[in-house]
Amino acid sequence: MTDSPQASRIVFIGAGNMASAIFGGMLDSGYPAEAIVATSRSQEKRDDISQRYGIRTMQDNLAAVQEADVVILAVKPQMMRDLCLSLREAVQVRRPLVVSVAAGLDAATLDGWLGGGLALIRCMPNTPSLVGAGVSGLYANDRVSDGERQLVTELLTSVGLVEWVDQETQIEAVTAISGSGPAYFFLFMESLEAAGIELGLPAESARRLALQTAFGAAKMARESEFDPAELRRRVTSPNGTTERAINAFEEAGLRDIVGRATQACAERARELSRELSRE
Numbered sequence: 001m002t003d004s005p006q007a008s009r010i011v012f013i014g015a016g017n018m019a020s021a022i023f024g025g026m027l028d029s030g031y032p033a034e035a036i037v038a039t040s041r042s043q044e045k046r047d048d049i050s051q052r053y054g055i056r057t058m059q060d061n062l063a064a065v066q067e068a069d070v071v072i073l074a075v076k077p078q079m080m081r082d083l084c085l086s087l088r089e090a091v092q093v094r095r096p097l098v099v100s101v102a103a104g105l106d107a108a109t110l111d112g113w114l115g116g117g118l119a120l121i122r123c124m125p126n127t128p129s130l131v132g133a134g135v136s137g138l139y140a141n142d143r144v145s146d147g148e149r150q151l152v153t154e155l156l157t158s159v160g161l162v163e164w165v166d167q168e169t170q171i172e173a174v175t176a177i178s179g180s181g182p183a184y185f186f187l188f189m190e191s192l193e194a195a196g197i198e199l200g201l202p203a204e205s206a207r208r209l210a211l212q213t214a215f216g217a218a219k220m221a222r223e224s225e226f227d228p229a230e231l232r233r234r235v236t237s238p239n240g241t242t243e244r245a246i247n248a249f250e251e252a253g254l255r256d257i258v259g260r261a262t263q264a265c266a267e268r269a270r271e272l273s274r275e276l277s278r279e
């Protein structure tokens, strides 16, 4: 690593949705384009990325790793084993900080595939990172320095909030809350939209009301000095319309449903992790 975090050369292996969200965010936050490299197997994608983002692109993963301070692995989890084995020698010579954004692959497995002994950070981002409003759960193995944590915090803050966890198993909980969480809120928006239509609103209008209400509630909850429970109490007058709806949710066991859904998600994350590590 260089002394100045701004000068660290960041190499993305794989230039798909998540990688481009992250380097796009880094550029928007003022990270120098000349310090970012992305690799892709496709010439068309390389041309598109260099034109759109002004960063350097390369076809050769090994050559890219040879000049990296930080390597961000951003290919699909199923491709990670072959990729890591192909990078092993170059990584062992250069020994960059390795960051993986792949779902389901634990730090020890990745470190083993890469030859071992590396400083490695596992990151669980979510899809709203694509619009700069993501959240990333991060776990660092014990070889990662405070300076490296700081650098990765700065890089990922450019696409949203960053939360560090102390235990790697907590990444499964991160997956269950924020990783898969956007889909839960989409489901609630879908349900609210359908309910609006059922109550007699035109479809487009029902959608606009549902989406803006989700956005407004999230913005208010983030900006308020009160927690969500207090905000809910404040808009729920005794014997009013909201109270009637909240009672219906409570009687139907909404809290229990959320508990069971997130447990199921965390269990699936553990299963996937076992499947991927066996490969």
Ligand SMILES: NC(=O)c1ccc[n+]([C@@H]2O[C@H](COP(=O)([O-])OP(=O)(O)OC[C@H]3O[C@@H](n4cnc5c(N)ncnc54)[C@H](OP(=O)(O)O)[C@@H]3O)[C@@H](O)[C@H]2O)c1
Binding pocket: 013, 014, 015, 016, 017, 018, 019, 039, 040, 041, 042, 045, 061, 074, 075, 076, 077, 079, 083, 101, 102, 103, 124, 125, 126, 127, 128, 179
């Ligand atoms: N999207 C999300 O919301 C999200 C959320 C959490 C975690 N993640 C994680 O982020 C990772 C990437 O997901 P994604 O959605 O960004 O997938 P994606 O858009 O398919 O990007 C993966 C990229 O990897 C490239 N690639 C594959 N093998 C390569 C190789 N050997 N060398 C260089 N590039 C290679 C592919 O490009 P070519 O085939 O053209 O080379 C593709 O563009 C996954 O591990 C996923 O688990 C994504």
